Amino acid sequence: YEKQKIIEQNKKHTVRHAYFREYLALQRLCLLILRHQKHQIGTGVRQIYGILFDGAWLWEEYINLLIEDVFYHPMNKGGKGAQRLFEGNVGLIYPDFISRNSAGRIIADAKYKPIDNIGNRDYLQMLAYMFRFDAKIGYYLYPEAGDADDLKLRMNRGSTYEANVIPRDDISITKHGLKIPVDDSNYVSFVKNIKISEQIFVSSFSTTAT
Numbered sequence: 001y002e003k004q005k006i007i008e009q010n011k012k013h014t015v016r017h018a019y020f021r022e023y024l025a026l027q028r029l030c031l032l033i034l035r036h037q038k039h040q041i042g043t044g045v046r047q048i049y050g051i052l053f054d055g056a057w058l059w060e061e062y063i064n065l066l067i068e069d070v071f072y073h074p075m076n077k078g079g080k081g082a083q084r085l086f087e088g089n090v091g092l093i094y095p096d097f098i099s100r101n102s103a104g105r106i107i108a109d110a111k112y113k114p115i116d117n118i119g120n121r122d123y124l125q126m127l128a129y130m131f132r133f134d135a136k137i138g139y140y141l142y143p144e145a146g147d148a149d150d151l152k153l154r155m156n157r158g159s160t161y162e163a164n165v166i167p168r169d170d171i172s173i174t175k176h177g178l179k180i181p182v183d184d185s186n187y188v189s190f191v192k193n194i195k196i197s198e199q200i201f202v203s204s205f206s207t208t209a210t
Contacts, residue, residue, distance in 0.1 A: 007034050059112040060096055063141050063178075066198055070205045071097035071108060085132055095129045097141075105135040106205075111142045115151065115175050118142065126173055127155075136171045144177025150204075151175040176204060 010031055015024040033052070057077065064073045074081030076094035083098075085091025097108035107129045111118050118140050126138045155171040158164035178201045181193035 003034060007031060056110075056112040059143065060110040063110045064097070066178075066202050067097065067108070067205060070101075071099055071106075073097055083132070085128070093129065093132070095133075098133060099135075104137070105133050106137045106139065107133060107135045108139040108141055111140050113142060115142060115144065115148055115177060118175060123153075123173070130171075130173075138173040140173065140175045142175065142177050143180050145180050145182050148177060150177070176201070 010027055015021065015027050072081060073096070074083060074094045081094070083093050083095065085093055095107055096110045099106035099108075107126065109122070109126055109129075111122065122140065126140070130136070130138050152172055152174045154167035154169070155173075156165050157168050158166055179197040181190050181197065184190040184193060
């Protein structure tokens with residue numbers, strides 16, 4: 001919320017002390033990113049030391065290519081498919097994926113991180129989206145580089161105060177990984193195996209969301 005203030009402060013107070021001189025290039029790079037300034041490769045006076053990729057966004061768009069026949073895909077970067085939590089245009093949200101089947105609605109969220117790193121804040125966001133769209137099934141779609149199978153989490157009912165906590169049978173969130181081939185020795189082999197993984201990945205939605 002104070003981005004412009006931070007930009008102006010760093011423009012005015014650049015790193016000057018010799019001890020911190022290595023941070024000057026980092027400060028300049030951060031300013032370029034914050035100001036959304038673009039530099040073409042091979043042009044300009046500044047030397048390029050690296051390229052910054054938005055891996056999470058690339059993963060989300062890749063997943064969309066696989067499941068777009070089954071899911072709507074709101075896009076916050078393009079401002080398309082915006083949803084609201086409350087009446088009066090209050091509570092802007094962009095769920096990654098909303099199933100086209102409204103009778104058995106499914107909400108899916110693309111996560112570009114390992115299965116064990118999908119945790120509490122992710123759960124709360126997913127459950128809010130599911131509650132908003134009357135969905136009883138949710139999915140986290142993540143890249144699986146190991147041998148982990150799907151992990152289905154059933155929502156609890158009851159309270160520890162009454163000692164009556166039991167898992168529900170009707171509401172669940174599943175961590176559903178796309179198996180990424182990691183042992184292929186060449187590109188051709190990788191393409192062959194990733195296509196198999198994609199088919200298995202998509203098959204989970206063939207009966208549940210259509």
